[in-house]
Amino acid sequence: AQSVTQLDSHVSVSEGTPVLLRCNYSSSYSPSLFWYVQHPNKGLQLLLKYTSAATLVKGINGFEAEFKKSETSFHLTKPSAHMSDAAEYFCVVSTRGSSNTGKLIFGQGTTLQVKP
Amino acid sequence: GAVVSQHPSWVICKSGTSVKIECRSLDFQATTMFWYRQFPKQSLMLMATSNEGSKATYEQGVEKDKFLINHASLTLSTLTVTSAHPEDSSFYICSASSATARGYGYTFGSGTRLTVV
Numbered sequence: 001a002q003s004v005t006q007l008d009s010h011v012s013v014s015e016g017t018p019v020l021l022r023c024n025y026s027s028s029y030s031p032s033l034f035w036y037v038q039h040p041n042k043g044l045q046l047l048l049k050y051t052s053a054a055t056l057v058k059g060i061n062g063f064e065a066e067f068k069k070s071e072t073s074f075h076l077t078k079p080s081a082h083m084s085d086a087a088e089y090f091c092v093v094s095t096r097g098s099s100n101t102g103k104l105i106f107g108q109g110t111t112l113q114v115k116p
Numbered sequence: 117g118a119v120v121s122q123h124p125s126w127v128i129c130k131s132g133t134s135v136k137i138e139c140r141s142l143d144f145q146a147t148t149m150f151w152y153r154q155f156p157k158q159s160l161m162l163m164a165t166s167n168e169g170s171k172a173t174y175e176q177g178v179e180k181d182k183f184l185i186n187h188a189s190l191t192l193s194t195l196t197v198t199s200a201h202p203e204d205s206s207f208y209i210c211s212a213s214s215a216t217a218r219g220y221g222y223t224f225g226s227g228t229r230l231t232v233v
Binding site for chain 1: 122150158159160161162165207209211221222224225226227229
């Protein structure tokens with residue numbers, strides 16, 4: 001069975017400093033992994049996705065994530081936080097690998113707070 | 117890019133009434149639609165999966181008679197909360213994917229805030 005664990009429920013950084021949101025996954029086969037962002041009372045926006053191509057995935061708004069099979073991790077990073085990055089972030093795994101008809105399993109979410 | 121339009125964005129209804137939420141894929145054929153529920157400060161919980169023209173598959177613990185899902189066309193899926201009660205108050209989000217337009221991946225609607233009074 002597939003699952004994801006977001007290791008931090010809340011992360012606080014100062015504007016201009018690096019962001020690290022941690023995610024570990026469990027999958028019985030090569031997974032498809034995603035990071036989504038959700039602003040209050042809004043839907044979800046895809047930041048980036050990994051589907052067995054390059055292990056370092058670059059996404060929108062300066063975010064990137066590295067797939068590390070040996071560590072079963074898919075941590076999200078950004079070199080310099082912006083106030084507009086404050087939101088809820090979800091690490092997600094698909095139940096059917098690269099197919100986009102599988103279910104998405106969501107992590108519990110990490111709230112990113114950005115202080116001025 | 118792919119867009120899913122979800123309406124209404126918020127709705128308040130009286131206890132005992134029914135509410136219908138619509139999700140439309142605007143520029144692609146949504147062969148599969150997923151419906152999620154999200155409680156405050158919590159993650160998304162998958163309620164059901166529907167493929168166009170087929171009955172929805174509900175997750176364990178989700179009452180299929182209370183949460184009616186229709187996916188009669190490749191561009192429209194609806195979720196009807198029947199005989200709503202205050203405990204049904206939540207944020208509902210749809211997500212569409214296409215088996216024929218895989219590059220679109222999963223596209224989420226903007227969500228519906230349901231408040232039952």
